[in-house]
Amino acid sequence: MLRLNKLFYYGTDPRSFDQVIEPTDHQRKTLQDARTLIRDHLRAKIRHATKAELQMDRMVEPRFRTQGSWRYKTCIQPAQAPQEMDWDFGVYLPVTVWTEKGPPHRMAKVYFDLVERALSDLCATHRWELNSSKDTCVRVKIAPWGHIDVPLYAAPIEKFEKIVELAKLEARKAFGQYSDSAAFDESFDETAAFWDEMDEIHLATRSGEWKPSDSDALAKWILDRFDEHGPQLRRVCRYLKAWRDFHWKAGGPSSVLLMVIAAQSFQPFERRDDLALEATAKKLAISLRGDVHEPGVDSGKENFNPLNGPERRVAADLAERLSSTLRTARHYATNSARQALVDLRGQLGLRISDDVELVDPDDGTEVVRQTPPTLVPPPVVGAVRSG
Numbered sequence: 001m002l003r004l005n006k007l008f009y010y011g012t013d014p015r016s017f018d019q020v021i022e023p024t025d026h027q028r029k030t031l032q033d034a035r036t037l038i039r040d041h042l043r044a045k046i047r048h049a050t051k052a053e054l055q056m057d058r059m060v061e062p063r064f065r066t067q068g069s070w071r072y073k074t075c076i077q078p079a080q081a082p083q084e085m086d087w088d089f090g091v092y093l094p095v096t097v098w099t100e101k102g103p104p105h106r107m108a109k110v111y112f113d114l115v116e117r118a119l120s121d122l123c124a125t126h127r128w129e130l131n132s133s134k135d136t137c138v139r140v141k142i143a144p145w146g147h148i149d150v151p152l153y154a155a156p157i158e159k160f161e162k163i164v165e166l167a168k169l170e171a172r173k174a175f176g177q178y179s180d181s182a183a184f185d186e187s188f189d190e191t192a193a194f195w196d197e198m199d200e201i202h203l204a205t206r207s208g209e210w211k212p213s214d215s216d217a218l219a220k221w222i223l224d225r226f227d228e229h230g231p232q233l234r235r236v237c238r239y240l241k242a243w244r245d246f247h248w249k250a251g252g253p254s255s256v257l258l259m260v261i262a263a264q265s266f267q268p269f270e271r272r273d274d275l276a277l278e279a280t281a282k283k284l285a286i287s288l289r290g291d292v293h294e295p296g297v298d299s300g301k302e303n304f305n306p307l308n309g310p311e312r313r314v315a316a317d318l319a320e321r322l323s324s325t326l327r328t329a330r331h332y333a334t335n336s337a338r339q340a341l342v343d344l345r346g347q348l349g350l351r352i353s354d355d356v357e358l359v360d361p362d363d364g365t366e367v368v369r370q371t372p373p374t375l376v377p378p379p380v381v382g383a384v385r386s387g
Contacts, residue, residue, distance in 0.1 A: 001330055001331055001332075001333075001361070001362040001363065001364050002329065002330050002331075002332055002334065002337060002340055002359050002360070002361065002362055003272070003274070003330075003359070003360040003361070003362040004274035004326070004329060004330060004340065004344070004359060005271060005272050005273050005274045005275075005360075006358040006359070006360065007274070007341075007344065007352060007353055007358050007359065008235070008239060008273040008274055008277065009235055009273045010358065013358075015353040015355055015358060016353070016358070017239065017242070017348070017351060017352055017353070018235055018238065018239075018273075020077070020351045020353075021076040021077050021238060021242050021351060022076070022077070023075055023076070023077060023085060024077075027085065027143075027145065027146060030142065030143060030146070031070075031085065031087045031142070031146055031148065034087075034126075034128075034140070034142045034148055035066070035087060035089050035148060037122065037126070038089065038119065038122065038140065038148060038150065039064045039089070041118060041119075041121075041122050042062065042064075042091060042115060042118055042119070042150075043061055043062060043064075045114070045115075045118040046061070046062045046091070046093065046114070046115070046118075047059050047060065047061045047062070049114050050093075053110055053114055054093075054107055054110060054111060054114075055097070055104075055107075056095070056096045056097055057096050057097070058096060060093075060094045060096065060157060061094075062091050062092055062093045062094070063091075063092045063094075063160065064089060064090065064091055064092070065089070065090045065092060065195065066087070066088070066089055066090075067088040067089070067090050067151075067219065068086065068087070068088030068149075069086065069088070069255060070087050070088070071088075071219060071223075072219070072222060072223065072226070072234070072237075072259070073234060074234060074237050074238050074241065074255070074259070075087075076238050076241050076242055076245075077351075078145060078245065079242060079245035079246050079349060079351070080245065080246075080249055081249075082249065082250070083245055083249065083250075084141075084144075084145055084146050084147050085145060085146035085147075086146070086147060086148075086149055087146070087147075087148045087149070088137075088148075088149050088151065089148050089149065089150055090150070090151050090152075090153055091115065091150060091151070091152050091153065092153045092154070092155060092160075092201075093111065093152070093153065093154045093155075094154075094155065094156075094157035094159075094160040094161075095107070095154045095155065095156060095157055096157050098156040098157070098200075102154075102200070102202045102210050102212070103154045103202055103210055105208075105210065106208075107154070107204075108204040108205065108208050108209055108210050109204075109207075109208035111152055111154070111204045112138075112152055112204050112205065112206055112208070115138055115150065115152055116130070116132065116138050119138050119140055119150065122140075123140060126142075128140050128141060128142050129141040131147070132206075134149070134206070135205050135206045135207060136151055136203060136205055136206075136211075137149040137150055137151040137152070138150045138152075151203060152203065152204040153201050153202065153203055153204070153213060154201070154202050154204065154210070155198060155199075155200055155201045155202070156200055159197075159198055159199070159200065160198075162197070163195070163197050163198060166197075195216060196216070196220060198216070199214075201213045201214070201216075214298060217297050217298060218256065218260075218297050218298075221263075221294065221296045221297045222259055222260070222263060225263035225266065226263075229263075229266050229268055230268065232268050232269075232273060232276055233262065233263060233266050233268070233276075235273055236262055236266075236273065236276050236277050236280050237255075237258060237259045237262050237263075239273070239277050239348075240258045240262060240277075240280070240281075240284070241255055241258060242348060242349070242351065243281075243322060243347065243348055244258065246347075246348055246349040246351075247318055251311075252315060253288060253305075253307065253315050254304075254306070256304060257288075257292060257304045257305055257306075257307075258284070260292060260294055260297075260304045261280075261283065261284050261287045261288070261292060262280050262283075262284070264283075264287075264294065265283070266280070267279045267280075274326060274330065277322075277326060278323050278326040278327055278330075279323075281319050281320075281322040281323035281326065282319075282320070282323040284316075284319040284322075284323075285316050285317075285319035285320035285323060286316070287305075288305065288307070288312055288315045288316040288319055289312055289313070289316045290305070290312075291303045291305055292304040292305040321347065322347050322348075325343050325344065325346070325347045326344070326347075328343065329343050329344055330362070334361045337356045337359040338356055340359060341353070341354050341355075341356065341359070
């Protein structure tokens with residue numbers, strides 16, 4: 001038998017899959033710098049427009065928040081064109097003229113259009129590309145390998161004022177005048193737990209509609225699962241995204257769908273990412289065939305599997321093949337380590353190392369030790385008569 005863990009995770013060894021799919025420092029800095037430019041540009045533009053165009057009774061400043069894979073820390077390198085890295089950067093507008101049904105209806109289109117115009121100007125300055133094809137966000141392509149999506153939200157200003165004051169109070173207790181600095185805004189927007197108190201959020205669409213949004217409930221549930229199970233779950237989610245990107249140039253199971261299934265009843269294996277991925281892929285093959293609900297998110301109302309019937313069968317079959325390939329590769333003899341690598345590369349692509357030095361022999365005892373016990377029903381014993 002073989003231990004395949006080092007192929008997936010071996011500290012900071014550049015040969016391991018975890019390191020190969022990690023965004024580079026240059027890519028990370030490029031996205032962060034673009035995010036900052038977008039934030040500073042939109043803050044000024046939106047503030048000026050809140051009275052002149054959005055017809056509020058006073059000027060207000062929007063807040064900004066990183067969402068999606070960069071918040072989850074699950075962003076990975078694209079496997080093939082036309083895939084790109086995506087930084088989801090939400091704009092949150094405090095609305096002073098809130099109605100019982102939410103923000104004024106006309107405001108959605110005005111809000112969306114003014115942000116898109118502002119970003120068009122910024123794109124011209126930095127030679128970026130503006131993508132106007134998305135109904136739920138403005139997309140800014142900043143490099144051949146990456147873009148920033150800017151979804152536009154609104155919430156009652158009273159909610160913002162309440163949570164900001166709570167955050168400033170905590171900041172003053174901990175850091176004195178820190179709450180009056182620009183660092184407070186950065187820290188609050190990106191990390192403050194006070195966002196959990198925000199509700200009544202609506203998303204503006206290009207078509208001029210408002211959609212109630214509760215995306216933070218999902219994010220909180222996923223982040224709680226990462227805290228519960230530790231970094232191995234996050235790594236397995238990244239492996240599954242890389243598996244998806246290898247088999248589908250576009251489409252396939254969404255990242256959210258993969259994370260929800262992986263996080264439900266996750267089975268950790270200490271120091272054995274190969275076993276954790278195998279077990280998760282086996283569960284994935286079952287779950288992908290049907291609807292996927294999570295009671296911890298919106299009481300289980302949302303179905304996270306939008307794939308149609310044929311798409312579900314294809315995805316489930318590929319997940320089953322991933323799980324069975326991992327199992328078969330582990331059961332090769334030590335002199336067949338090269339074949340194990342060939343098999344895994346057929347499932348995950350050439351980003352899996354072909355270095356046999358990363359494959360160790362395994363006597364199987366650790367697999368037995370880490371496998372949870374299974375309850376077996378007692379045997380049925382028929383009636384007997386003595387004598």
